[in-house]
Amino acid sequence: MKLLRYGTKMKDKSARGRPRQYDAKAALGAALLEFRRRGYTATSLDHLSEATKMARPSLYAAFGDKRAIYLRAVAQYVEDSVECRDSALFDEPSLAKALDRYFMTLVAIFSEGDDRPLGCPVLSVITGEAAADPVIGAELFTALGRTDARFRERIAAARDDTQLPPATDIDAVADMLAALQHSLAARARAGTARPELERIARSSIALILKAAGATALS
Amino acid sequence: MKLLRYGTKMKDKSARGRPRQYDAKAALGAALLEFRRRGYTATSLDHLSEATKMARPSLYAAFGDKRAIYLRAVAQYVEDSVECRDSALFDEPSLAKALDRYFMTLVAIFSEGDDRPLGCPVLSVITGEAAADPVIGAELFTALGRTDARFRERIAAARDDTQLPPATDIDAVADMLAALQHSLAARARAGTARPELERIARSSIALILKAAGATALS
DNA sequence: TGATTTTTAGACTAACTCGCATAAAAATGT
């Protein structure tokens, strides 16, 4: 019912008044980069204000307080990267190739950073605060659940595809793939360079597929 | 040369003056608990002062600044837990049983906490700061390296034991075990309860051993 | 041009933080 109005006058949302000088999407991207560089708590609103080139009151008006800024920045990151990652996982028929594409994409993201790898925008940033802040804790929990669900879907599809045995323990294999993802995030954050991360990813994928009894798909 | 004096007069170290009211070991334990609860940056010296029941100047005199307190607290944790963990890994001839004991011990540690699991004293606490603080980053890196080395030793021993094939890729198997450890830390920090962590650990160990081609040791 | 609306900029308060400086307290040695 609330949506009815938007169909008719789409532009009214920003018709009058001084036009905003900032690009919300770019601002959230810059904010996330700052969070990844400094960590969640160590990032102040002044840092965010400088990184986004938005005045503090504008930040509040646009996104809310610091936690809301982080949550929206992550939501945008997920939205932007889910297409690429889902494509890697599900558009490739061969499970082995799909996993390789997926994890190479992941390593590329985790390896971003001028000085050293910045790691995962979720795992490497809010882990410290997850126990103290229930909202952050819930965000971390749901993020892990999202990844688990994706892996389970892909493994189930491979089993139906006869690439994996019918008796495959889907949860166990998915857990191992998730563990690889968590481990790559931790290692990247600790400073492990990209080639080493890729090596670890590839050998781990091979081991997991071997354990699952995968039959190569020509 | 500096050590010569200590042999003769051991008590001189705290002979005169007001005796200290605090127990350094207990204080570091309380400090680590506080770090695990709040996260590294969010923990202030006031929090540490209250938790350890030491005045701020006493904290400085005894351990140094906040980072030094954390590093010493972690060093003590490693020292205290390494005996138990090494015993689990190396005193048990069967690789499967050794890994089970090791990871059950680890899950017990990660599940500590009144309200929710506190996770790993290293991985779950300083991940956020590792990119900004080079000293913290180095600490994280060496901690990961320690774990890797332990797993490699144990896998090599099992291979020499004929529990694993001679051609076992030691690094690959060790990487997967480390990944399981990293993953359990992340999941615990996200709030996953202990039984679920134990289930994940057991099924993952089984899968890894299967991939490595382990032969059961009766 | 003038009124309206929205964003931006600067400043301000109250609370918190670190690190230290100063003084009191509690033990020992003579």
Next chain:
DNA sequence: ACATTTTTATGCGAGTTAGTCTAAAAATCA
């Protein structure tokens, strides 16, 4: 008892931080 030595307690000052309030700037509509 008195001087010495070490630890503890209090509190201060410079710097940060979150969040808000007020006023100026920049656009549209009439």
